[in-house]
Amino acid sequence: MRIVCNGMEREVAGGTLLADFIRQLGLELETVVAECDGRILKREEYETHELHEGSRVELIRFVGGG
Amino acid sequence: MIWVNEKPQPFRRGMTLAELASAIDPGADIFIVNGHPVSATTALQVGDHCWVWRRGRVPSAAEMGQLLHARHTPGVQERLQASAVGIMGLGGLGSLVAVALARMGIGALLLADYDVVEPTNLNRQYYFLEQIGQKKVTALCETLGRVNPHVAVTCLDKRLVEEDIAKEFTGVDALVECFDDPAMKAASLRAVLRDLSGVYYVCSSGVAGYGDNALIRTRRLYPGVYLVGDEESAAAPGQGLMAARVGIAAHQQANQVVRLLLAAEKEDERG
Numbered sequence: 001m002r003i004v005c006n007g008m009e010r011e012v013a014g015g016t017l018l019a020d021f022i023r024q025l026g027l028e029l030e031t032v033v034a035e036c037d038g039r040i041l042k043r044e045e046y047e048t049h050e051l052h053e054g055s056r057v058e059l060i061r062f063v064g065g066g
Numbered sequence: 067m068i069w070v071n072e073k074p075q076p077f078r079r080g081m082t083l084a085e086l087a088s089a090i091d092p093g094a095d096i097f098i099v100n101g102h103p104v105s106a107t108t109a110l111q112v113g114d115h116c117w118v119w120r121r122g123r124v125p126s127a128a129e130m131g132q133l134l135h136a137r138h139t140p141g142v143q144e145r146l147q148a149s150a151v152g153i154m155g156l157g158g159l160g161s162l163v164a165v166a167l168a169r170m171g172i173g174a175l176l177l178a179d180y181d182v183v184e185p186t187n188l189n190r191q192y193y194f195l196e197q198i199g200q201k202k203v204t205a206l207c208e209t210l211g212r213v214n215p216h217v218a219v220t221c222l223d224k225r226l227v228e229e230d231i232a233k234e235f236t237g238v239d240a241l242v243e244c245f246d247d248p249a250m251k252a253a254s255l256r257a258v259l260r261d262l263s264g265v266y267y268v269c270s271s272g273v274a275g276y277g278d279n280a281l282i283r284t285r286r287l288y289p290g291v292y293l294v295g296d297e298e299s300a301a302a303p304g305q306g307l308m309a310a311r312v313g314i315a316a317h318q319q320a321n322q323v324v325r326l327l328l329a330a331e332k333e334d335e336r337g
Contacts, residue, residue, distance in 0.1 A: 065274045
């Protein structure tokens with residue numbers, strides 16, 4: 001199914017959970033803020049939130065150092 | 067006309083700094099004319115800019131406001147003085163942001179860090195040799211008092227977790243994220259977006275190394291929410307945090323706070 005992530009169309013398997021999608025991008029869950037269809041998700045939702053056809057996802061990934 | 071301590075004064079041929087001192091501060095022992103230290107008996111000329119100062123004197127709040135007003139455009143000073151800014155993390159980014167805002171005359175700072183000053187901090191953080199071993203909140207508070215004692219500084223010696231953020235910083239106008247740990251950077255942005263919508267927010271990601279200056283950017287994430295850094299350069303062996311590049315990011319953060327407080331970004335009404 002097709003979703004949009006950070007403005008780019010991506011093809012993912014039906015029923016993919018947000019956490020799996022983030023991991024597939026090579027990112028660590030703890031360092032990512034996720035907005036799905038206009039809503040900022042709680043951290044504990046990453047493992048239960050299921051993406052659907054047309055999901056609009058915005059991910060902001062942080063790197064360490066300050 | 068001459069200028070004495072940023073105030074205009076009528077000029078009289080032959081007038082000296084000693085005369086001015088007796089009217090302004092008889093205990094003055096530092097005299098500067100046009101950027102050069104001089105003796106009290108120096109005769110002045112039309113157009114001279116002078117400072118008459120007693121070593122160690124702390125300016126009053128009103129005087130400090132006047133000094134800042136002389137440098138900043140009208141209206142700027144009043145806005146900054148009426149503002150409170152929170153800074154999370156007082157390391158390479160946070161310590162510099164705090165000093166920059168204090169110098170510019172911010173009204174209040176709420177500073178949070180649980181850490182202690184260590185020798186390897188000195189390559190970039192705004193601490194001094196004699197402060198090694200001190201709590202960062204304590205050391206920085208003391209330094210800020212030497213720079214601008216009229217900033218109301220509150221120290222929070224606490225290791226923050228996501229649930230703390232909305233509670234601790236609900237009273238500030240702007241919040242600056244200067245954490246080292248990327249998990250706390252993410253947690254903090256999440257907390258702000260979910261629970262702290264009335265506060266301007268400037269976070270950071272990617273400030274390590276000595277890569278291209280131009281890659282350190284300020285990017286708008288949401289109205290009133292900005293991210294500073296190159297979003298790639300994580301602190302790692304072979305790519306350490308260094309004073310120059312971290313300083314670029316820290317001052318972009320500080321300037322972005324000022325821009326938000328002064329409503330320079332038209333699309334950023336929050337709350």
